[in-house]
Amino acid sequence: MQALSLRSLYLGCLRLLAGLALAIALPILPAAAQPTASTELLTGTLMSERSAATPGDTFIGALKLDMADGWHVYWKNGGDSGLPPSVVWANSPAITAGDFRFPPPHAIPLVPLMSYAYEGELVLLFDVKVAADAKIGDTLTLGGAFDYQICADICILETINLSTSIPVAAAPLADNAAGEIIAGALANLPAKLSGRAAIERVDKIFRLGVADPAVASAMANAADVRFFPNGPHIEHFPTQPAKVGTEGVTLELRATDFATPTSVIEGLLVIEGKDGSYRSWEIAPANEPLPEGIADGEFIRTKADPAAAAAPPAAPLDFGGIATLLGLAFLGGLVLNLMPCVLPVLTIKAAGLVHTAHDPAESRRHGLAYLAGIVVCFAAVGLILVALKAAGDTAVGFGFQLQYSWVTALFALVMFAVGLNLLGVFEIGGSLAGIGGNMADKGGVSGAFFTGLLAGFVGAPCVGPFMAPAVGVALTQPAPMIVLVFVVIGLGLAAPLVLLSFTPAFAKIIPKPGRWMETFRQALAFPMFLTALWLLWVLSKQAGADGVLAVLAGGIVLAFGIWLARRYGQGLVGRSVAAALLIGGFATAPVLMNLPKEQLLVEGSPWSPDEVSTLRSEGRVILVDFTATWCITCQVNKSTTLKSAEVQKAMADTNTAFLIADWTNKDKVIGEELASHGAAGIPFYLIYPASGGEPLKLDGLLSPGQIEQAIREAAGSI
């Protein structure tokens, strides 16, 4: 506490001094020029790697800025605010100096804004050229007025005048001290990317993919990764969810209103290593599908999210503050009852209440079980967040997990399962919420408990935006307080129905239990299926057709497990198999979506008649695969033959071009090509020999040996 106030006092003094210095210094400053100048906030030094230069010489100069603690100057794109240092040169006519070359910046958050800037020391390099007609023996001046915006929690604009003398000599002379600093800064400059960068745009989300060996190896030991855009097209503040693979990295960026389908998204990819290294690459991604092998798994940041780290240290709340926070949390929980996502579950619970309404003791027990379910759910959420916070994984804890496709997938499957349950395909805990179950069955209590869990669960999508402020405050508090806030939100959510279950009078206004309740409950399945459908749509945007396929496959496994459990769930074996299938069902989607992509020796490329004639003129062997996703035989051939090791090796050995004519959608050119070869349909394969002449035609089921031989024959190697 004391350190804190001392620091603010210090900063306050600095600010005052800076203001004074600015007021006094501005009118005087332009007078004297020297290679080093200081203000209260910064020391600027102008240097050159030459202490003497030759006519026509080119070399590197540098502006070194040493900032006071807590102050920063900006990158070429300052982020949400901030201008970069600039210069008005006042060089000798025989000297020209180029633009500043900026090292990679750091992301400095000023919630909810983000600055791209430098703290501590910054070295800006620039090229210097001496005119060829410079006279030996002259002394040239390199220098000018350097403007910069320097900010802490306030911003100050300063100008310093710096200049240095460079004699023209017959032989160049190195300035070793400056040379060392310049060499260090050169090594720190962003590298040119040797690999491939691509960007895909879906609505407001940009996926930036970089496949490059150096990037991939840096990612293997990365604590953080971030893309710094040159322009205004992406939101600067948010965390950028990342995936990694053996080939590189994929980042998810949020578009701003400046982004159009044609806007150029360029910038720096910066990877911070666990060892504190800081590497960067210039990225100019093409608008094309992302490379493979760069999104095999989620990247977990181990560096604290700068946004979260910058949150002010938790001021311990006084009693009033605690009461307000808990009051807000309770109120929030109460209002949650009215949210569309919780409502269906609540109606189930309400229907259950009706069922027990005429047995007050049972009704109370169910009410308490429901309360326990909700509280357990919310306490678990609180504990998970506390654990994440303790692990320093603030980026994971407070990022945008709903953007992670596997969460969406799991959510869709759960909705599907809940829908099946409501339809009566299966029951959990004997009878969910006591409907249609045996009244005397104690399982009704665990059913009510489960309803509580479910209410907390399906309420999730609604909780976020609504409760954000209270949760935001809670997260700055010590662990027990975080958990308490969540428990109180749960209490608020549970309160209305628990109160009802303790009110005998309630029974009188509810119609008698009967068939209507069963109908009602089954009808509630359809909002659940609609929710699952919506989640699938979200997933289709996130993970494409493959992601949707993975969830649907998971759904089938799940349904199979449920059916097994119902049919053979009595014996130990049946029980275990069913349980395994149930878990498997939920796990299918995330696992399928994270499967590493197959590595093929020879990748297919799209077929076109032009491509064929080009390749033939080069004397290449060509294998054309006429295929479609709806053609099962084609898919069988692809996995058993075309992707087999023998065929892949044969293609690689003979430098065979593998062209794919994809007939999944109507395509006149492919149709005509098939007809011209007398093919009735697909699968159909053509192998063009290297020597020219008619292609070999194949259809039906293939075998690896057959194709391997055909390829080697076409290459003339047999």
Next chain:
Amino acid sequence: MAIMKRDRLPLALGASAAALLTAAALVFSRADAAPPGNAAPDFSEMNTAGQTISLANFKGKTVILEWTNNGCPFVQKHYNSQNMQKTQAAATADGVVWLSVISSKPGAQGNVTPAQADKLTVDRGAKPTHVLLDPDGSMGRAYGAKTTPHMFIITPDGKIAYNGAIDSIQSNRVDDVPKATNYVTTALANLKAGKAPDPALTVPYGCDVKY
């Protein structure tokens, strides 16, 4: 059936999945922004006379929002050069409502009392219709105000017509003011001629808003 009743695994799975997903949803919140063409977010803030001013008060009128902070050198550039005052005078003379908004949090640079704000207006010869005090930053966040100055123009039917910088030269030099295109003046002229402002969206420059 029996398996489900006794086997607590699904329950445990459900509970953990529920907790995870709730956690995920809880953290999902984002800042709003105000792109041109969208409805302008409503607001309700106190002016320096203690009255509550809402966007709804100005239906049928063009409204300009100017985010400001008197300690910010970029704001000073446009006030010391009289650029902001001239733009304000021309706009308000034309029946446009000009609201200067201060979103600096308490204790931060630019946070002023109503009396200080009024004194600033007099001292600088500024001509805003109202100065709004938004110390909790709610209005600033709703509009996505990033810098001081940051300008918004709202059409009489409540749509954002312009969002961005005051002018075209991103610098701190007063000399640049006459050389720059004043985007607010241009946008107002466009609107008067029945056209959409061009440009309607620019990158604002200045100090960060002191949220």
